[in-house]
Amino acid sequence: AQSVAQPEDQVNVAEGNPLTVKCTYSVSGNPYLFWYVQYPNRGLQFLLKYITGDNLVKGSYGFEAEFNKSQTSFHLKKPSALVSDSALYFCAASTSSYTSGTYKYIFGTGTRLKVLA
Amino acid sequence: ETGVTQSPTHLIKTRGQQVTLRCSSQSGHNTVSWYQQALGQGPQFIFQYYREEENGRGNFPPRFSGLQFPNYSSELNVNALELDDSALYLCASTIEGVWETQYFGPGTRLLVL
Numbered sequence: 001a002q003s004v005a006q007p008e009d010q011v012n013v014a015e016g017n018p019l020t021v022k023c024t025y026s027v028s029g030n031p032y033l034f035w036y037v038q039y040p041n042r043g044l045q046f047l048l049k050y051i052t053g054d055n056l057v058k059g060s061y062g063f064e065a066e067f068n069k070s071q072t073s074f075h076l077k078k079p080s081a082l083v084s085d086s087a088l089y090f091c092a093a094s095t096s097s098y099t100s101g102t103y104k105y106i107f108g109t110g111t112r113l114k115v116l117a
Numbered sequence: 118e119t120g121v122t123q124s125p126t127h128l129i130k131t132r133g134q135q136v137t138l139r140c141s142s143q144s145g146h147n148t149v150s151w152y153q154q155a156l157g158q159g160p161q162f163i164f165q166y167y168r169e170e171e172n173g174r175g176n177f178p179p180r181f182s183g184l185q186f187p188n189y190s191s192e193l194n195v196n197a198l199e200l201d202d203s204a205l206y207l208c209a210s211t212i213e214g215v216w217e218t219q220y221f222g223p224g225t226r227l228l229v230l
Contacts, residue, residue, distance in 0.1 A: 004159075032217045034218075036221070041223075042223055042224075043119070043121075043123075043207055043221040043222050043223040043224050044160070044207065044209075044221040045119075045221070046119075046218060046219075046220060046221075049217070049218060051217065090159055090160070092159075094217055103148070103150075103165070103173075103211070103216055103217055103219070104150075104162045104165065104173055104175065105150075105152075105160070105162060105209075105219060106162070107152075107159030107160050107161075108159050109157070109158055109159045110157075110158075110159055
């Protein structure tokens with residue numbers, strides 16, 4: 001079965017320190033990869049995506065992600081964490097059917113990031 | 118803002134009842150997908166609609182059904198509600214030509230008692 005794993009339920013980091021939120025995937029082919037953030041009582045907000053090309057992808061709010069094909073990983077990073085970055089982060093892989101045109105996201109279970117002042 | 122809205126924000130139903138959730142997106146958002154997010158879990162794909170026809174479905178029973186309308190709105194209908202249907206329901210749309218990126222609405226939280 002295809003899946004996305006986020007091995008850490010929670011990541012704690014001090015404000016100003018670099019942060020990493022881990023994601024690995026087991027999806028056939030060459031999936032598109034995404035990171036979304038979810039604040040309390042809000043929907044998912046798009047941060048960044050990897051389709052092809054440079055393995056380091058830059059996104060919103062200073063976030064970036066590093067794609068590693070051999071390790072099937074797509075870790076989210078930020079050089080200097082802010083308290084306002086505290087939220088729930090989801091990694092997702094998109095599988096597509098070129099016959100039906102369906103793009104289906106497979107999500108990880110989420111990682112709660114807590115940035116401490 | 119994603120331009121995707123959902124209503125209602127919260128809903129309480131009893132087991133066996135039927136519910137309709139609504140989603141509205143902007144002009145040019147031709148594809149809509151629905152996801153179920155149970156507490157503490159990642160969203161699970163229910164189905165996707167394109168040009169008013171279902172064109173993909175996840176592992177959900179037929180009592181989960183949907184509609185997409187020409188005015189970029191859509192509905193998720195769930196019949197014979199079960200306790201396990203309690204979840205946050207998210208709709209997401211894509212912009213014509215940028216099919217791979219989905220933009221999510223704020224969700225409807227459904228509680229089944």
